[in-house]
Amino acid sequence: MDEPSRSSGLGDMPHEAFRRAAHEVADRVADYLERVERYRVLPDLRPGQIRARIPDEPPREGEPWERILQDYAELIEPHVTHWQHPGFMAYFTSVACGPGILGEWLAAGLNSNVMFWKNAPASTELEERVVGWLRHMLGLPERFDGMLTDTASVSTLLSLVAARHAVAGPGSRERGFRPHGPGGLRLYRSEEAHLSVDKAAIVMGIGLEGVRRIPVDEAYRMRADALAAAIEEDRRAGWIPFCVVGTLGTTSSTSVDPVEPLAEICEREGLWLHLDAAYAGSAALVPELREWFRGWERADSIVVNPHKWMWTPFDASLLLFRRPEVFREAFAVVPAYLRETAVEGAHNYSEYGVQLGRRFRALKLWFEIRYFGTEGLAARLREHVRLARLLARWVDEDPDWERLAPVPFSTVCLRAHPRQRLEAMDAAAREARLERWNAAILERVNRGGRFYLSSTRLAGRYTIRVALGNLRAQESHVRGCWQALREAAVEVLAEPP
Numbered sequence: 001m002d003e004p005s006r007s008s009g010l011g012d013m014p015h016e017a018f019r020r021a022a023h024e025v026a027d028r029v030a031d032y033l034e035r036v037e038r039y040r041v042l043p044d045l046r047p048g049q050i051r052a053r054i055p056d057e058p059p060r061e062g063e064p065w066e067r068i069l070q071d072y073a074e075l076i077e078p079h080v081t082h083w084q085h086p087g088f089m090a091y092f093t094s095v096a097c098g099p100g101i102l103g104e105w106l107a108a109g110l111n112s113n114v115m116f117w118k119n120a121p122a123s124t125e126l127e128e129r130v131v132g133w134l135r136h137m138l139g140l141p142e143r144f145d146g147m148l149t150d151t152a153s154v155s156t157l158l159s160l161v162a163a164r165h166a167v168a169g170p171g172s173r174e175r176g177f178r179p180h181g182p183g184g185l186r187l188y189r190s191e192e193a194h195l196s197v198d199k200a201a202i203v204m205g206i207g208l209e210g211v212r213r214i215p216v217d218e219a220y221r222m223r224a225d226a227l228a229a230a231i232e233e234d235r236r237a238g239w240i241p242f243c244v245v246g247t248l249g250t251t252s253s254t255s256v257d258p259v260e261p262l263a264e265i266c267e268r269e270g271l272w273l274h275l276d277a278a279y280a281g282s283a284a285l286v287p288e289l290r291e292w293f294r295g296w297e298r299a300d301s302i303v304v305n306p307h308k309w310m311w312t313p314f315d316a317s318l319l320l321f322r323r324p325e326v327f328r329e330a331f332a333v334v335p336a337y338l339r340e341t342a343v344e345g346a347h348n349y350s351e352y353g354v355q356l357g358r359r360f361r362a363l364k365l366w367f368e369i370r371y372f373g374t375e376g377l378a379a380r381l382r383e384h385v386r387l388a389r390l391l392a393r394w395v396d397e398d399p400d401w402e403r404l405a406p407v408p409f410s411t412v413c414l415r416a417h418p419r420q421r422l423e424a425m426d427a428a429a430r431e432a433r434l435e436r437w438n439a440a441i442l443e444r445v446n447r448g449g450r451f452y453l454s455s456t457r458l459a460g461r462y463t464i465r466v467a468l469g470n471l472r473a474q475e476s477h478v479r480g481c482w483q484a485l486r487e488a489a490v491e492v493l494a495e496p497p
């Protein structure tokens with residue numbers, strides 16, 4: 001199709017061409033979402049196959065829009081791993097809901113950069129409101145302020161820097177930080193905490209030696225007695241404990257660290273308590289699930305990811321904190337060229353973190369919360385918990401399968417365990433055989449293309465993870481997944497040892 005001013009003008013894509021293309025894109029996305037199940041969840045590809053079909057050099061002259069969209073349709077759409085697919089149960093859900101996608105499009109059109117109130121007034125004030133709504137929906141008290149960031153990894157990094165500022169004092173900001181080893185800073189996390197805590201320690205310069213891993217109990221929860229003993233031992237050795245990171249919904253098993261004992265230790269020891277509820281935090285929208293979060297209002301900072309189990313298009317992480325002034329003191333740097341922009345009276349969000357330029361994330365959340373309503377969101381979460389319990393029950397009732405962790409939320413950890421086939425073996429040989437079988441079962445299910453599951457290791461045991469919570473998955477999908485697992489097990493067990 002002709003696009004006369006594509007090459008003749010020096011401006012943007014012409015309005016009419018943009019309008020036509022925007023309609024095509026809208027149709028394309030709607031078709032994709034309606035028919036995503038026609039794709040394999042995991043594309044059948046080897047590294048480099050797609051790159052080989054994209055020219056080495058960029059085009060010298062602009063290309064027609066039709067050809068660009070056609071290449072998207074042929075090269076990209078079929079060859080991504082389909083996070084939107086109802087059979088995607090590998091990692092914590094990261095599905096983008098319809099109203100959220102529409103908000104994301106409008107935000108792209110505005111391109112509002114939410115640095116300071118003055119250069120993003122409506123976007124800043126909407127973010128203030130949406131953060132307040134989310135805080136209220138999660139049942140947290142008004143003293144929590146907060147903001148939206150890109151990921152839990154960054155929310156945690158910012159919180160740990162604020163923790164250092166609060167506990168070690170402003171000197172850590174002014175003079176940098178002392179080297180590690182005794183005399184250095186220490187933070188505490190359980191053996192099951194997310195890798196983002198370690199990455200934050202690397203970025204902050206306290207190093208992995210500055211991170212102490214606390215053992216977990218039989219349900220994969222941080223042991224508060226071991227934490228208290230570790231802090232005492234470190235103090236005696238000259239370390240400066242400054243922060244405890246508790247996890248509400250760990251990545252491997254969704255275990256919940258005991259918040260109240262952790263809060264007591266932090267209050268007694270003068271340490272910052274950061275809670276990573278990146279995945280499970282959304283469950284606090286459901287009144288009967290709030291029990292899992294008892295005491296979390298005692299934390300100094302909390303991260304919950306709407307882009308996980310609240311279906312906000314990636315990215316959107318909610319960082320809540322009790323003392324906003326600590327974040328501001330730790331991060332604000334306002335040079336002369338921004339002094340007039342940084343007016344008082346509203347949040348100048350860039351002063352609370354690392355980024356100067358910030359995406360307008362509040363719009364998609366505003367759309368989503370209004371479209372579904374708090375009841376609608378809670379009903380969906382409740383359904384996912386029901387589905388997870390259903391799968392857990394099927395596993396428990398099958399003598400050849402085994403569940404490897406409690407199911408507080410929407411993720412089920414399981415493995416095939418045909419006991420009769422293992423009777424003559426010692427414990428080590430049994431575990432080795434179980435690992436081989438279950439890895440083969442997982443590989444078969446994933447190769448089948450209808451489902452994508454992941455694995456982890458719990459107490460040394462190879463574990464298959466089925467992460468439900470996908471907005472597009474219904475009971476039939478969960479049933480299909482269970483059937484696929486059992487069929488794969490029959491095939492694997494029929495193979496010669």
Ligand code: PLP
Pocket residue numbers: 092150151152153154194196247249250251276277278279305317
């Ligand atoms: N914390 C937990 C418990 C997680 O499970 C994850 C990711 O799955 C993260 C943090 C990191 O989230 P993000 O990708 O938003 O940094």
